Amino acid sequence: MTIINENYLKLRAGYLFPEIGRRVREFAAANPDKDIIRMGIGDVTQPLSSAIIKAFHEGVEEMGNKSTFKGYGPEQGYDFLREAIATNDYKLRGVEISADEIFVSDGSKCDTGNIQEIFGNVNIIAICDPVYPVYADTTVMSGKTGICQPNGYFDNIVYMPCNEGNGFIPELPDTRPDLIFLCFPNNPTGTVATKEVLKLWVDYAIANKSIILYDAAYEAFITDPSIPHSIFEIDGAKSVAIEFRSFSKTAGFTGTRCAFTVIPNELMAYDKTGNPVAVKPLWMRRQTTKFNGVSYPVQKAAAAIYSEQGKKEVKELISYYLENAEIIRESLAASGFQVFGGRNAPYVWVKTKNNLTSWEFFDKLLNEINVVGTPGSGFGPAGEGYFRFSAFADRENVTKAMDRIKLLSF
Numbered sequence: 484m485t486i487i488n489e490n491y492l493k494l495r496a497g498y499l500f501p502e503i504g505r506r507v508r509e510f511a512a513a514n515p516d517k518d519i520i521r522m523g524i525g526d527v528t529q530p531l532s533s534a535i536i537k538a539f540h541e542g543v544e545e546m547g548n549k550s551t552f553k554g555y556g557p558e559q560g561y562d563f564l565r566e567a568i569a570t571n572d573y574k575l576r577g578v579e580i581s582a583d584e585i586f587v588s589d590g591s592k593c594d595t596g597n598i599q600e601i602f603g604n605v606n607i608i609a610i611c612d613p614v615y616p617v618y619a620d621t622t623v624m625s626g627k628t629g630i631c632q633p634n635g636y637f638d639n640i641v642y643m644p645c646n647e648g649n650g651f652i653p654e655l656p657d658t659r660p661d662l663i664f665l666c667f668p669n670n671p672t673g674t675v676a677t678k679e680v681l682k683l684w685v686d687y688a689i690a691n692k693s694i695i696l697y698d699a700a701y702e703a704f705i706t707d708p709s710i711p712h713s714i715f716e717i718d719g720a721k722s723v724a725i726e727f728r729s730f731s732k733t734a735g736f737t738g739t740r741c742a743f744t745v746i747p748n749e750l751m752a753y754d755k756t757g758n759p760v761a762v763k764p765l766w767m768r769r770q771t772t773k774f775n776g777v778s779y780p781v782q783k784a785a786a787a788i789y790s791e792q793g794k795k796e797v798k799e800l801i802s803y804y805l806e807n808a809e810i811i812r813e814s815l816a817a818s819g820f821q822v823f824g825g826r827n828a829p830y831v832w833v834k835t836k837n838n839l840t841s842w843e844f845f846d847k848l849l850n851e852i853n854v855v856g857t858p859g860s861g862f863g864p865a866g867e868g869y870f871r872f873s874a875f876a877d878r879e880n881v882t883k884a885m886d887r888i889k890l891l892s893f
């Protein structure tokens with residue numbers, strides 16, 4: 484008899500995006516003449532820029548020549564990419580991160596999940612509510628939680644509600660967690676964290692010997708110079724934080740796959756007797772055992788983001804989505820909605836009207852104006868009554884969708 488990993492049975496069904504898909508398919512089948520605009524799933528729509536594609540092609544050509552062919556690459560990623568990251572993403576912002584603290588990977592989704600493997604299951608994890616579902620589900624899979632209660636909360640997870648009252652910024656929890664997931668600019672609320680907010684968390688982690696797992700997948704959308712791009716811009720953070728970055732949203736790599744994780748040399752966790760243990764070598768051991776790196780052409784394409792032309796193109800790409808976000812914000816506000824986020828971030832978080840639930844609002848939008856967004860309740864109980872609009876869409880569709888929003892009556 485083969486016994487499965489019982490933790491998987493604790494998971495709730497992957498409900499959100501399949502359910503959105505089901506409702507949209509049903510509506511489309513019943514209304515084949517309707518032009519449905521999708522602003523739901525957080526996936527980019529614009530192609531890879533020309534500097535990136537050129538490097539990608541060159542990488543492929545090199546793989547086809549005996550003299551430039553490459554087999555397995557260096558374990559943490561090619562030096563040319565890690566050096567470019569260390570210089571451009573950190574040194575130029577006044578942060579000293581060395582290339583040997585950077586691990587190139589095929590995605591932040593897997594890194595944020597896999598990282599839990601190197602930490603014991605006695606650890607208590609804190610996550611925001613609403614939240615990117617990956618943090619919660621991978622915590623459950625790893626065996627660090629109890630069962631899911633009818634209110635949607637798992638036993639042994641510390642939930643940090645983010646709501647209008649706290650400006651969608653989590654407050655320091657009453658129960659001390661060992662690992663704290665933070666994501667800024669935030670998915671799904673589109674809020675950003677100031678230096679003061681991050682300093683509060685870093686100081687808390689230092690005082691409590693906790694570790695912050697900082698997801699900065701959307702840092703490229705920050706245009707306000709006072710907002711930190713990296714948690715390592717905060718004094719002391721290198722002793723208490725791991726940072727996850729991805730080229731997915733920065734440069735349209737969702738289908739190309741390249742990301743990286745930064746684990747500072749000085750980051751320590753503890754063994755059972757309280758002796759400090761360096762975290763980086765454990766992640767190195769994990770990755771070299773279970774992962775064989777990102778393909779050479781993809782790393783070469785990623786490095787092109789840091790070329791002069793690449794930087795310019797990425798900036799244009801980000802501006803395009805940020806302008807979408809601004810159009811969404813303004814249109815919704817003009818129609819009397821309460822809007823949050825959408826500045827320095829590609830997501831606009833909106834409060835429904837007339838106390839409609841997130842799913843009631845979803846159905847109203849789909850049925851009456853044929854626009855698809857994401858119900859806030861799908862990101863956690865505190866998301867109920869909210870709705871996420873994604874700026875990852877074509878401009879034409881954004882303006883069309885926003886014109887239709889004006890037609891809604893409540």
Ligand SMILES: *Cc1c(COP(=O)(O)O)cnc(C)c1O
Nearest residue numbers: 590591592615670700729731742
């Ligand atoms: C899109 C996204 C990522 C990036 O995931 P990849 O696996 O690198 O594509 C990471 N974190 C959040 C919160 C995201 O929304």
